[in-house]
Amino acid sequence: MGKSTQPRRADAERNIAAILATAARLLGADPGVSVAEIAKEAGVGRVTLYGHFPSRESLVDAVLRDAVDHAELALSGLDLEGVPPAQAMERLISSSWEILDRHSRLFVAADRALPAERIRERHGKPLARVEQLIARGMDEGAFRTDLPLSWLVSTFFGLLHSAAGEIEAGRLPRAQAADVLTRTLRSVLAA
Amino acid sequence: MGKSTQPRRADAERNIAAILATAARLLGADPGVSVAEIAKEAGVGRVTLYGHFPSRESLVDAVLRDAVDHAELALSGLDLEGVPPAQAMERLISSSWEILDRHSRLFVAADRALPAERIRERHGKPLARVEQLIARGMDEGAFRTDLPLSWLVSTFFGLLHSAAGEIEAGRLPRAQAADVLTRTLRSVLAA
Structure with a gap:
């Protein structure tokens, strides 16, 4: 010292x-x-x-952690409590997608360098917010209750990351992604 | 020679x-x-x-190719044409899941060793069958037409692989997976 x-x-x-x-x-x-x-x-x-x-893996992992910390900061400013669950969900999808879209190449790098489960772990905080909102929607009768909460959270995460992969692969036009995600998740979550 | x-x-x-x-x-x-x-x-x-x-990657890739070839053989025996699209889809989901579930650890190994896009490429033939069935359902008014066909195919693929990951992570009981997948995809595809 x-x-x-x-x-x-x-x-x-x-x-x-x-x-x-x-x-x-x-x-x-x-x-x-x-x-x-x-x-x-x-x-x-x-x-x-x-x-x-x-290792390259540890570097990509550290960059991913930083990016998720920044995302978390932006998402923590969203007002999700003051509006009905379905509307709050559309806000959360569109903000989450906006952030992920800005980092979509980093996501591709993370996908190549890190196991899927590690990538998911790194998203613990944003996923806790998704989980809380879906749980509220289930309680208030806005979202379905015939599927496990954890599965619906994973579906949210999986579909956002699928969309990033689809854009990167040239199968989904970037301009359509937010709308496609909102429609898909609306159908998955609706009571 | x-x-x-x-x-x-x-x-x-x-x-x-x-x-x-x-x-x-x-x-x-x-x-x-x-x-x-x-x-x-x-x-x-x-x-x-x-x-x-x-490389380890090339070995895992070769094993994955073999596994998909075997899956393709099993799936090619399904009668999907003789029944309405929604019913054919439930058949296809349950058979695809049964096969994937048997290979779920291999899928985890593939996910760790290979980029997501390569894994998807290796599933070209089974995905062509999914695409054909969804296209028929769209034509016949059984499936929605407000989302791109390629996105619905990717969602089918993504959700099946999510389910394998969720089981491996201990978040989804194996016995629930087929039912959870069928309900989720029914909501995603319904007209």
Whole structure:
């Protein structure tokens, strides 16, 4: 904890921040970008990068966590309580989709580098919000109760990520995605 | 093509068959099983295995292709033409689920080793059958026409694979899966 470690720690934090910001930007442009290119563009050596992120997987994972933290911040500002569940759900779908759409290439990178279950774990907080809203809709008679709550939450998550994949694969025009998602989830959730 | 290459080729084919059968069995028990364990259990050297399948990814991909070929054989025996679209769809869901459920650990292994888009490509033939049935249902007024056909096909595929993931994660009891899938897809497809 002497004087000599303070600047080193500050350097490390600056490097990590530069690596994560650069990785988010480059992965967002090309999900297949290499770790070497990310290091170069971030202005750090490969050894430094690997010192903080020992594998491509751990780097993509850290970028994903950051992106979900930012998404969480934006979603936490939504007013979901003051409106009926079906209307709140349309708000939540459209805001969630807007955020995911901005990160859709990062999602493709995450899908290639990380197991599906890990990606889902990283979305714990946004999914808790989805779960809470669906539970309220079930209680108030707006949403169906013949399917398990956890399944409906997974369907919400799965369909949003399917839409990102469909756009990336060229099977769904980007401009149609929000409407297609809203219609599909409305049918799945309706009482 | 002399006498000396014939037995060698027969040996190679025997080895490939042994590797694929063993890999399918071991991946089905433990999606994380190593290539070294598969080689050992198949009675071939690691060098031989890597000669045929240069990466874990290429081995999992080959096992997935085999599994889908077998699924295709089973599904091709279904009578989907002689019954109304909604009923044919329930038949197709329940048969597809039965097959996927038997291979659910292999699906988990594929999800970890291969990009989602590759897994989807490998399912080209079974998905063509789903597409044909949904198209017929749209024509006959049994299924909705306000969503793109390709999106409904992807939803079918995505929900079946979600269900396999949910079971593996312990969030969906296996015994409920077929019913949950049928109800969900009925709501998604209904006109």
